[in-house]
Amino acid sequence: MDFVLDQSLDAFRAEVREFLSSALPKDMAERGHRCYHEDKSDVLAWMKILCKKGWSASNWPVEFGGTGWGAAKQLVFEEECLAAGAPQRPVVGLSLTGPVIYTFGSAEQIQRHLPLIKNGETWWGQCFSEPNAGSDLASMTSTATKEGDSYRLNGHKIWTTFGQYADWLIVLAVTDKTVKPQRGISFFLVDAHSPGITMKPIYSMERGHTLNEFYFEDVVIPADGLVGEEGKGWSYAKFLLENERSWSAEIPRNKALLQRLLQIARLQIDGAEPAISRPVFREKIADITARLHALEMLTLRAMNEHESCKGERLSNWESGSMLHIKGSEMQQEIGALMMELLGSSGALYYPSYTQRPGEEYPPGPAEAHGVAADFLYRRATTIYGGSNEIQRNIIARALLGNV
Structure with a gap:
């Protein structure tokens, strides 16, 4: 790598910390530290606070209301926000929908949607995967048939994260069945409250409700819901997913x-000495820390390449797939270690706890709250966004070709 980290990042980090210490509500931060799924009211309230500061769309160009920060600044900002317990901002709107709209959308779409996303006034859901078309999106069967000035959408989508909150959806659908699948898919912006849309919740193994499936039955999409050109949805989705995977090491x-x-590790649990005093455990921590630093450098390399090439591929090293694999596996590894250290306390299930009036305080040490729920939920990190098995196939094809 030939990029040099800007020394001004230390001053920027201090600025972000100072802002968070004064602007982030204490009860919101406490909920964030417990690793439970974000509450919609917290997320949108935090977005409004960030918008007032001018930091809500940290990954967008200045001309569209963003900060214009480079990769390193964005990483510092996200790191400090998570460390402080801030809610995660709406990923689908800010990191997926927004960049597609300001890159490929019409002037009307830019003017209509970007301010609402930036201001924390709309929530977006992603409807790409289908029951038989997950990592292989080209196998999708949902269709959008052109009828006069509109399209008629029919199909079934699944795994829409926080879809229960969505005001709008980004939807991929087949508009031309006579061509190669990748050339017959289009990209749509769909009002989530349109007639003909049915949403059903999917409860994951930790009993949380973040996932949903959507059924579309003769849903009318106005012509201005089409992003860019008809049949270019596959290209727009690849652009979107590359943006997503640049951050997938998390x-x-x-x-x-x-x-x-x-x-x-500093707690005395079940009468045992703190794990931090054990040489074997300290060796594990040193190993994870070293690998995390290496992964951070790999992430910065990928993000800098992405910025410098303006979305065009510079090399065949498949950064998104590599980052997805290593970052997702590390989340699971750290979660497993936390569960191991908690011992009997880790065996208890702690339901989501917001500290709002009327809620019963969970039993056990405060450090255990949310760990089991997050650990169970993160079993899916090696599956969503394209399973790690698929990512390894992508890497192999890029490096080995047809060998």
Whole structure:
């Protein structure tokens, strides 16, 4: 790598910390530290606070209301927010929908949607995967048939994260069945409250409700819901997923999880000495820390390449797939260590706890709250966004070709 970290980042980090110490509500931060799923009211309230500061769309260009920060600044900002317990901002709107709209969308779409996303006034859901088309999106069967000035959408989508909160959806659908699948898919912006849309919740193994499936039956999409050109949806989705996977190592989250692991390691649990005093455990921490630093450098390399090439591929090293694999596996590894250290306390299930009036305080040490729920939920990190098995196939094809 030939990029040099800007020394001004230390001053920027201090600025972000000072802002968070004064602007982030204490009860919101406490909920964030417990690793439970974000509460919609917290997320949108935090977005409004960030918007007033001018930091809500940290990954967007200045001309569209963003900060114009480079990769390193964005990483510092996300790291400090997670460390402080701030809610995660709406990923689908800010990191997926927004960049697609300002890169490929019409002037009307830019003017209509970007301010609402930036201001924390709309929530977006992603409807790409289907029951038989997950990592292989080209196998999708949902269709959008052109009828006069509109399209008629029919199909079934699944795994829409926080879809229960969505005001709008980004939807991939087949508009031309006579061509190669990748050339017959289009990208749509769909009002989530349109007639003909049915949403059903999917409860994951930790009993949390973050996932949903959507059924579309003769849903009318106005012509202005089409993004860019008809048949270019596959290209737009690849652009979107490359943006997503540039962050898929989740360095800020892994750093926050590592700090929480260290907090638990200093506790005396079940009468045993603190784990931090054990040489074998300290060796594990040293190993994870070294690998996390290496992964951070890999992430910065990928993000800098992405910025410098303006979305065009510079090399065949498949950064997104590599980051996805290593980052997702590290989340699971740190979670497993926390569960191991908690012993009998880790065996208890702690339901989501917001500290709001009327809620019963969970039993056991405060450090255990949310650990089991997060550990169970993160079993899916090696599956969502394209399973790690698929990512390894992508890496192999890029490096080995047809060998």
